[in-house]
Every structure is written in C-alpha cells, then in structure tokens.
Amino acid sequence: MTIALVNKPAAERAAPEAVVMRFAGDSGDGIQLTGGQFTLSTALAGNDLATFPDFPAEIRAPQGTTFGVSAFQINFGSTSIDTAGDAPDVLMAMNPAALKVNLPALRLGGLIIADTGAFDERNLEKAGYKENPLEGAALAKYQVVPLDITRLTLEAVKPLGLGNRDALRCKAMWALGLTLWMFDRDRGPLIEYLKTKFGAKGDKLVEANIAALNAGHAYGETAEIGQQVRQLRVPPAEMPPGLYRTVTGGETIALGLVAGSQLAGLPLFLGSYPITPASPILHQLSKLKEYDVTTFQAEDEIAAICSAIGASYAGQLGVTSSSGPGIALKGEALGLAIISELPLVVVNCQRGGPSTGLPTKTEQSDLYQAVYGRNGDAPLVVLASRSPSDCFEVAMEAVRLAVQFMTPVMLLTDGYIANAAEPWRVPDMSAYQPFPTTFFDEVPAEGKINPYLRDPETLKRVWIKPGTAGLTHRIGGIEKSFSTGEISYEPANHQKMTDTRKAKIDGIANHIPEQEVSLGTASGKLAVVGWGSTFGPIQQGVRRARARGADVSHIHIRHLWPLPRNLGTLLRSYERVLVPEMNTGQLKTVLRDQFLIDAKPFNKVSGQPFMIAEIEAAIEQALA
Amino acid sequence: MNALPQFTPADFASDQEVRWCPGCGDYSILKTVQRTLAQIGARPENTVCVSGIGCSSRFPYYVETYGYHTIHGRAPAIATGVKLANPALDVWIVTGDGDGLSIGGNHMLHLLRRNLDCQVLLFNNEIYGLTKGQYSPTSRSGTRSPSTPFGSVESPISPCGFALGSGARFIARGYDIAQAKLPDLLQRAYQHKGTSFVEIYTNCIVYNDGAFQNFAGKKAVPDALLWLEHGKPILFDKGAKGLRLNRNSLALEVVAVSDGNVEGLDILVHDETSKTMAQLLLDMPFGDFPIALGVIYCNPAPAFETAVIEQNTKAAAGKKRDLNALLRKGDTWSVEADAPPPDA
Numbered sequence: 001m002t003i004a005l006v007n008k009p010a011a012e013r014a015a016p017e018a019v020v021m022r023f024a025g026d027s028g029d030g031i032q033l034t035g036g037q038f039t040l041s042t043a044l045a046g047n048d049l050a051t052f053p054d055f056p057a058e059i060r061a062p063q064g065t066t067f068g069v070s071a072f073q074i075n076f077g078s079t080s081i082d083t084a085g086d087a088p089d090v091l092m093a094m095n096p097a098a099l100k101v102n103l104p105a106l107r108l109g110g111l112i113i114a115d116t117g118a119f120d121e122r123n124l125e126k127a128g129y130k131e132n133p134l135e136g137a138a139l140a141k142y143q144v145v146p147l148d149i150t151r152l153t154l155e156a157v158k159p160l161g162l163g164n165r166d167a168l169r170c171k172a173m174w175a176l177g178l179t180l181w182m183f184d185r186d187r188g189p190l191i192e193y194l195k196t197k198f199g200a201k202g203d204k205l206v207e208a209n210i211a212a213l214n215a216g217h218a219y220g221e222t223a224e225i226g227q228q229v230r231q232l233r234v235p236p237a238e239m240p241p242g243l244y245r246t247v248t249g250g251e252t253i254a255l256g257l258v259a260g261s262q263l264a265g266l267p268l269f270l271g272s273y274p275i276t277p278a279s280p281i282l283h284q285l286s287k288l289k290e291y292d293v294t295t296f297q298a299e300d301e302i303a304a305i306c307s308a309i310g311a312s313y314a315g316q317l318g319v320t321s322s323s324g325p326g327i328a329l330k331g332e333a334l335g336l337a338i339i340s341e342l343p344l345v346v347v348n349c350q351r352g353g354p355s356t357g358l359p360t361k362t363e364q365s366d367l368y369q370a371v372y373g374r375n376g377d378a379p380l381v382v383l384a385s386r387s388p389s390d391c392f393e394v395a396m397e398a399v400r401l402a403v404q405f406m407t408p409v410m411l412l413t414d415g416y417i418a419n420a421a422e423p424w425r426v427p428d429m430s431a432y433q434p435f436p437t438t439f440f441d442e443v444p445a446e447g448k449i450n451p452y453l454r455d456p457e458t459l460k461r462v463w464i465k466p467g468t469a470g471l472t473h474r475i476g477g478i479e480k481s482f483s484t485g486e487i488s489y490e491p492a493n494h495q496k497m498t499d500t501r502k503a504k505i506d507g508i509a510n511h512i513p514e515q516e517v518s519l520g521t522a523s524g525k526l527a528v529v530g531w532g533s534t535f536g537p538i539q540q541g542v543r544r545a546r547a548r549g550a551d552v553s554h555i556h557i558r559h560l561w562p563l564p565r566n567l568g569t570l571l572r573s574y575e576r577v578l579v580p581e582m583n584t585g586q587l588k589t590v591l592r593d594q595f596l597i598d599a600k601p602f603n604k605v606s607g608q609p610f611m612i613a614e615i616e617a618a619i620e621q622a623l624a
Numbered sequence: 625m626n627a628l629p630q631f632t633p634a635d636f637a638s639d640q641e642v643r644w645c646p647g648c649g650d651y652s653i654l655k656t657v658q659r660t661l662a663q664i665g666a667r668p669e670n671t672v673c674v675s676g677i678g679c680s681s682r683f684p685y686y687v688e689t690y691g692y693h694t695i696h697g698r699a700p701a702i703a704t705g706v707k708l709a710n711p712a713l714d715v716w717i718v719t720g721d722g723d724g725l726s727i728g729g730n731h732m733l734h735l736l737r738r739n740l741d742c743q744v745l746l747f748n749n750e751i752y753g754l755t756k757g758q759y760s761p762t763s764r765s766g767t768r769s770p771s772t773p774f775g776s777v778e779s780p781i782s783p784c785g786f787a788l789g790s791g792a793r794f795i796a797r798g799y800d801i802a803q804a805k806l807p808d809l810l811q812r813a814y815q816h817k818g819t820s821f822v823e824i825y826t827n828c829i830v831y832n833d834g835a836f837q838n839f840a841g842k843k844a845v846p847d848a849l850l851w852l853e854h855g856k857p858i859l860f861d862k863g864a865k866g867l868r869l870n871r872n873s874l875a876l877e878v879v880a881v882s883d884g885n886v887e888g889l890d891i892l893v894h895d896e897t898s899k900t901m902a903q904l905l906l907d908m909p910f911g912d913f914p915i916a917l918g919v920i921y922c923n924p925a926p927a928f929e930t931a932v933i934e935q936n937t938k939a940a941a942g943k944k945r946d947l948n949a950l951l952r953k954g955d956t957w958s959v960e961a962d963a964p965p966p967d968a
Binding site (some may be wrong): 040043044046119148187239240241242243244245246255257262267269271288289290291292293294296298299300302304306307308309310311312313315316318332333336340350424425428429430446465466467468469470471472473474475476477478486487518 | 638639640667668669670671674675677684685688689690691692693694695698700701702703704705706707708709712713728729733734887895932935936937939941943944945947948950952953954955956957958959960961
C-alpha cells in the first residue's frame, strides 16, 4: 500500500510504508541514469524496491516532444515490494512533454516537481499545451512545486566554466540531489560512482555533476519550498538476512547461465545477434571470459543459433539470446536442434509484437511461439522467469534440463524483467548441486555406434564429441533410424522417433518440482494463475484481496512445458481459474487444452505491466 | 603432414549407399576427397564434414568421419560454432551454388571475411537439382527451367568473384572429373590456414547436362581452360597462347605464343598472392578467354578462431574463476539477522 508523503500534519506524517517516485524528461536528459543512481541509493538504504524503466525506441527522439519522453519509476518501501507501483506519488517532470505524458498515471493529490526553466513557449508548444499548465487551475488536483531547476543548475555549475550544453546536462543530477534530500539519503556512494564513471571524460564534467548534485541537495535543506516537500525517511524493509545487491534481469540471466555451465562442467558458447531488449545478455557474457565463456556476435539471428548448435555438437553448452522477431528467424534451426537432440538454451526476452511491434515495451505474447511455433511435431522445454532475481535460478534450471535431457530449452523473460532492477539476496554457490556432464566414449565391441542410443529411463541420447576415436557418425535434419541412427524414411520408424521425442520431453515432468501455490491455499474458490513478469502485480493483487477476506490464491508457473505433473489436479481443486496475461490469452488456451478446465482470461496488451488495482478488480469480478 | 598415411581412401568411405543419380559429378568429387583425406594423413575422428541442404550436402553421409547434415544455407554458421568450440577439429564445409550462394549467401560472406580455418567445397552445377531443375544464382542468363520457362533474365554470380569480394584469402577452382589436378587443389586448401574456398564445377546429368563440356571432359576445347601455377607464365592451349596485361585498358588479352618462346611477349607470371591478378583472372569473359582453374589466390591472414581464442585467453589471464565473488561484485549491502535495522 502506498501512503501519501505530502501535505500531512507532522503528527500524521508517520514513516510511509512505500513511495512511488517517477522521474520523467527528455530521452537525452539522463533520466535512466538518474533513476539507476536513485535505485542504488535506495537499495543501500535498505528498502525493498522494484523499478520500471520506460523509454522510447528511438535513441535520440527530437527534443521536447511527447514521443521522446523517457521515464523511470521506482517503488520502494519498508514492506515487501513486488511491483514498480501503480500510481506515482511523486513526479519529477523535467519538461512539459514529460508532464503531459506522465500526468495521467499520477495519484490524485500527488506531488509534481516541475522544472519551470524548461516550460518555455517552444517546449509547451511541442508538448501540445496551449497554455502553461503550471499556471492556472489545470493541476488543481495535485500538489505542484515549480522550481527553475534549469537556472539553479546553471548557477551551480557556473564556476566551472562549462559550455551551455554540458551545463544543462547536469540538470538531472540537480534533481537527483533534491530527491536524495527528500528521502534523507547518503550522497557518498553516488559521488564515488560519478568519479569512476565519468573520470575519463575530464574532471570538469565530474565536478560539475557533483556540484549540481550537492546544489540540489543543499536547496532542499535551505530553501523554503513551502509546506509541500518535506524530508521523509522510508525505514528499511524487513528482509531475510544475507548479502544483497541490485540486479536487472539482463545481469542475472548472464550470471545464471555462467553458474549453470559451471555446474555442468561445460564451457559456455553464446551465439547472439543484437536486438532490443535482449542485448544486455550478450554484453554481460562478453565480459566473463575467465569462466570459459566464448561469445560470438553472428551476422544474423539464424547464424547466431546455428553457431550455438555447432558449439553444442562439438561439446560445449550452446546458448543463443534474442527477442520475439529473432526467435521467429531461429525457428528452423530450433527444429534441427530438436531432431539432432543437442542441448541448447534459447533466451527469449519478449517484447511487444507482432513484427517489430513495440521494441522497448513489455509483453508476454510469445508463449504460443515457444510451445508450438515450429514446423513438424517439435517439442522442447519452455521455462519462464518471474523477476530479475528469479532469472538466476531459472537460467541454471534451463542449463540443467538442456544438458540432462539433450534438448533445446527456451527461457522466456521480457523487456520489463531485462531492464527492471530489484534487490537480490546473493546466493552461495555451494548450496547448488553440480550436475556434471558425461560424454559418451565407449567404442562398441562390434558393429557401429548408434548416436541415438538412449537412456532407457529419460530417453536422452548419448552425447558424443567429435574428436572421439572409433565413434565417427553422421547426424542431421533428416529423420534417423531409432536403432541405427542412419537416415530412415520408414513409416514405422518416423512414428517411433516422433513418439520418442515427445515422450522424452513429456517425461521431464517427472524431473521438475511439483507446482506450488505462491500465496493462499491449495484449493478454494479462485486460483489466479500467472507466468513470467506478472508475478508482482498478481501477488500484490491477491494479497490485498485476501486481506479483505476473499478466497483467492496465486499460482505462478515456472515450468511451462512440460507443465508440472500435479498442475491439473491442483487447478481442478478450485472452483474458478483466472489467468491474467500480457497477451490475448495464450496460457489460458494451453491450460484449457491440457486440462479441459474453464480457465478465464484477463488480458492487457498495452506494452505496460499490469497495475495491482487492475488485478484486484479482475479478482473481484471473477468472484462475483 | 604424415609421410605414411595411416588410413586408406577406403577407410574414409562410409558404409552408406550413395544416392546421387548415376553419372552425377558428385561421385568423382567424393572419390577425390576420400583419396585426399588419406593422402594428407587426416584422422577420421578429427575430421568433421558440415553441410546444408541440396544434392551436394548429402556428402557427409558418405564419408567415414564425423558429419553434420544441417539446414539449408547454414553450414558456415554451424561450422563456425564447431571450430570455435574445438579448434583442433579439421572442418570441411560442403555446399552447392544454391545452398552456399542463394539461401546461405550471407553466411558465406561472413565466413570468408572472418577467415575461419576450414575448407569450403562449393559444388557448382549451375542448377537446383534436388528440387528438380529450377535455375540457380549461378545459372547463365536465359537458362530455361521449370521456374523460368521463358529463360532466366538474371545475371549469374561468379562464386570465386564473390569470395574475393568477401575477403577470402584462399580461392581455387576445379571441376568434378579433373582427377589429376583436383587432389592437389584439395591438398592446398587443407594446408592453407584460414577459409579455403574451392569452387568445383559439377555436371548435373539430369537437369544441366553438359554445362561445362567446353572445358571439362571429352568434348573440351583445348584453349577453353587454363590451369594456373604460381610463379609460372600464364600459358594455355598447350602453350600456344598466353595472357598479358594491356597497359592502356588495364585488362587482360590473349597473345599467341609460337614454339614456346615467351621472350618479349610480356606474358604474365601467375602471382597467387596478388589480389589484382586474381580479380583480372576471374573477370575474364568465357568464350573470348579460357576459364582460369587452379589456385587463383592465396594470401594467408590470421584465422578467426585463433584470434578469438587469443583474445579470450588474454582477457582471462590473471583472473580467478570464483563464482561467489562474481555474484558479489559491485555495490552490496548486508542485512544482519539479529541486529536492529540500521535506522532504528
């Protein structure tokens, strides 16, 4: 629950449980950097938090326009935080366009800090304002603090003699300084960060940024900003003991893949082609050469997956990462990996679709593509991570299943998970059981090796590394004989191989955890079933509904294919099943198909995550 | 190179029934490759044949080595992963004019510019065989086929010219039944460190029979072909003709040579390290000029996988592999079990 932080008598101004703050400005204003720095300071203050970076697809959209607005929202508090928050309590608007785009989200009565220096005629016109909204009654429902941040920043950095352009770039730092004061935060770590990050660009710029930061902070301390902005301290959240850091999904996917390959005892090979929002995985892994990691930026998406398949064929762990459109291009090669029965991890960092769609916005509309999207009967394993910290374990699980069952595994994340940050309780690697890989090297006493020799229990085939004497063999995309591994067009053999490939994937259900209930009871009136990044809003929505006495539980699925073997029974123990998804009802269809249950959809495809209130309303309706 | 081959050509023949059409040029290439593998002392287990889709791409099934018959056009990409994962493997890519230059043209370009250490055998029959006779990107203008009943209006691509333009460092050309010369070409390709691009004209007896009869086979016209030799004057037609550079037009011209006397004729000497000469030889219009065969260009440069591994090794040097430390990198904070919250 969010609590107002403004305009309350001192006695009532108890420490709020949570605050939602949104920074918004031009995409060139450094909003994402500012948000990231505020996130770090929030984490170091011991709050739980969740962030939502929301930026345009264009690198530098024209200045002052509404489509060039970049925003960063953070929800932080002393209680458990699962989402980036529904409605911001505070909006820092660096220009008229930022105000225009973000005002509809602001909580009624919320606080707007606006840079009046940027509300000039030209910017107002670009944002489509006929008159200045800061004057007059347009913002009467909100608390407005107009501050000439532009002028205050220019004054603060004046002694350093920067050019106007460089000086104006320090505006975001001034705003950050003021924000740090508002929440009683330590400036030390940020000043350290600025020194290391921008040290190379010349001391003057670093000094200017620090000067702006300090000036913003000092302004809060000394200026009369009226009754509206006061210093607040959000007490630390109660979190399980341990060591924490903030992470984004891009980082944890990379770390999980490295950890998984180390547990498997395999070198990791990433073949990838840059695509928003999956590129951070390529960037992260490129830096980790000391962990037996090879990264290859291929000429296209197809070459990326094919190089990974080649590396797996040669005995490494092949990985490829992309987003929806790139995964579509990889479809044929996925079929090759399936029929060749080679391990492969495919990370699909979903974005809005179809086609180019909304490259920087979030969506979970690739479930059909993951489960069904290939020619032929081509089953593979599909997993989904629910949050940045969850990505670490899911990536390790993807590696485990790929290697232990000689199969491609698709790991679904999305743009929200890739870019959002949250505190992560850093695990101890000794807590994880290694799953060392064995390569087959026994030369048969007589006859030839059948490369499709299988483990009778799991049906996984042998993994033979080229270079192994006496075991030369040929594999490929043409159907192979079950008993010899040679090309076979026999009707009965194709039936048997198709059945075997399906049985192998289906059987994985016996080697994954049973489905648990995330919140609530194992039976009852309503189960809200989700997957992926909707975890936060569903969890909070269900929690609030339960607090009001509603009989509702939350089930969140990590293993999407094969589904956990108890899932059907579990779902049937509720009277109703509601499936909120950021698509038009894909998991709903899968659940109906697999279990013949009357799962009801609740869908949103606006490129924005669910709000808690939306889930709450859907629960209410489902229970009515 | 091993002086005494440990394996015979028969050791490199798999027990699979070869399923090309009787009389297909691919048979003689297969025999030559099996012979070459024995001659160069290749070990079956260290040799990997990677192919795409098409008649030529069935090749791996017939060679007793490791083999991966992949998907249409993507063999260069698969091979790149194989070689980066295990540089000790000797990788042969077998492809065709459609597989390598149409659906897989992009991968071929990048393989060549990166210079991955491998051999590319591009079987060029100037037609789509497996799909029953449509024109290919190397088919000559006017080619009548099921998809071009009125003749193709496209200009064909020159595979070797494409390779040169893509940055290949080794380019050779031969034809299927050149049993005397082809083994030498394949040996040179094997010895070259980097991508060795070998175009092999292959007769498709069913859909494009006789496409190369002017210079290959019994009906060959003696002055229609020219075998290049590094450091030797460029002569053909049993020494009766040679090539020289016209200094005004900067193009090649044919000069008659009488009694083998090249004195004063300015006959060019083949320099396989010269990219300019390679370009001139590849640009010769067939008909007025012979077709240039042999090693057209060989100018080694560092191989891709060597550079990647060197960089990886350097980047990892002195760094300890410590997952727990990696996970704890950057700004961290501790939440204590029993202590009061920091702000209390």
